[in-house]
Every structure is written in C-alpha cells, then in structure tokens.
Amino acid sequence: MARDNVAADHPPAELLVRVLGPIEVRSDGATLHIGGPLEKKLLGALAISANHAVSVDALSYALWCDQPPVSRDNTLQTYVSRLRAVLGTSRIRSEDHCYELVVGASELDCLVFEALAAEADSMTSDPNRQVELCMRALQLWHGRPYGDFADVEPFRLEVIRLEELKLAIVETRIAAEIALGHEKLVTGSLEALVQEHPFREGFWQLLILALALGGRRVEALRSCGDLRVVLGELGLEPGPTVQRIEEAILADDRELRSIVGLLGNGDTLATA
Structure with a gap:
C-alpha cells in the first residue's frame, strides 16, 4: 500500500x-x-x-x-x-x-545483495551457511532489475551485471545443497536451468553431478553427451571439470562428491 x-x-x-x-x-x-x-x-x-x-x-x-x-x-x-x-x-x-x-549499506537492495553474495562466496567450508546467505540474497529480487527500464540506457549494462551475479549465486546455492547431500532436491531445478541457460557450463556440471550422486549415472552420462552437442554447435568442448566428473562416473569413483568443492563459482569452462 x-x-x-x-x-x-x-x-x-x-x-x-x-x-x-x-x-x-x-x-x-x-x-x-x-x-x-x-x-x-x-x-x-x-x-x-x-x-x-x-x-x-x-x-x-x-x-x-x-x-x-x-x-x-x-x-x-x-x-x-x-x-x-x-x-x-x-x-x-x-x-x-x-x-x-546518499544511502547506507542496508538501504539499497542491490548493495545488500552484493554483500550477501560476497559473504556466501567466502563460506566454502560451511555449506549450510552458504545456502542461508544465498537464499537471503535471492529473496531480495522481485523482478528484473530496474523494472520497465531494464532494457534501456543507462540501466541495460547494470542489469546484465546484476543478473549474471544472480546466476552465480544460484550456482553457489545449488552446489552447497549438493555438498549437504540434497542432490535429489535440486535435480529438477537444474534440468530447467540448463534449458534456460544452455551455454552456462556451471549448471551442466551441477546437473551431471547431482544425477550421478542421486544414483542416475546413465542419465548423468547422457547429460554429458547433451552438453557436447550444445557446445559443439559453437565449436567448443566441455571444460576439464565436466571431463573429470565424467571420468569419475565411469570409474564409479566413491570420491565423486568431493568434486562439489570445484563447482558453484559461476564459471564456464568450455574449451575450443
């Protein structure tokens, strides 16, 4: 009101x-x-x-x-x-x-969001805390940044920056959830995310890992193939992290969950 x-x-x-x-x-x-x-x-x-x-x-x-x-x-x-x-x-x-x-650090929501994102990124040894911080950061969003002005200058580039940071925080949250053993709870979200952001390899990494840890190794390997097809259209190959996950799945590596620590940093590791 x-x-x-x-x-x-x-x-x-x-x-x-x-x-x-x-x-x-x-x-x-x-x-x-x-x-x-x-x-x-x-x-x-x-x-x-x-x-x-x-x-x-x-x-x-x-x-x-x-x-x-x-x-x-x-x-x-x-x-x-x-x-x-x-x-x-x-x-x-x-x-x-x-x-x-003139605003304080808690009086502009994008400043609050960035502070929470930075703190979450530093909490790699505490996935519970990471999930909490990421959720608080994501709850600040209520639409596209700057609303009706998102696609016009001078807002457009700032919107791109904020939306990219948001995706990185989504990756961090999901990686933390997987580290906590919640891979089955995030698989559906990841399947939607790779469709929405097909060239963002971080989401593919998390999806493949979540499927494998959830006992769905065949689907995990199929997702590796799907990623190769997507990147192949651009003349690229999956990066070393996906290759490592795939090798661990094929070898039935019991240390597969330890790879989670490499993920959730918002990177795209595809190589030419």
Missing part, C-alpha cells in the same frame, strides 16, 4: 530503495509514492552510482536520451525536489552540477 510523501525535513527513519525489480522505496513496511516514470527513472539512475556524484548531463540522458526539454536543468531540479520530498533533503546531495544519492 502506497503512503503519502514524507516532508523533506522529516526523512523516513528506515528506508529501503529497491531496484532488484520495479523501482520503489519502502519505509517501515510501506511503499512510498515517489511519483511517475521519470521520477522513478531518475532515482534508478542515481541508484546505479549510489554514494557517487552523477553529472546533470548523465542524468539528462537517462531521462530524455538526446531530446531533453528546453528548460532541462530546471525540469531536472523539479524532479530532484520531488524525490527529496519523499526521501529527505539530505538523501540527494547537489554539488558542481552533479547529484548524488
């Missing part, structure tokens, strides 16, 4: 700017009304470079591309004032023909 604007000199005590989905601002569990598409686009453009100054020229391009209004600077100032009325005056600084969104 949207809440009326907060006066500029009384900023919200608790604030969360959300860009991992449609752009919105939440405070004390309620969604604040931040205006129309241009106000949201302005907030998103500031959020991409949160806690760093963004030039008026860059913000103008984000809002209007190469067709700004005649009174560009005044119009931009009006939109900034509207955002300040919601966020608080101190949340958007202005200096030297630039504006800066």
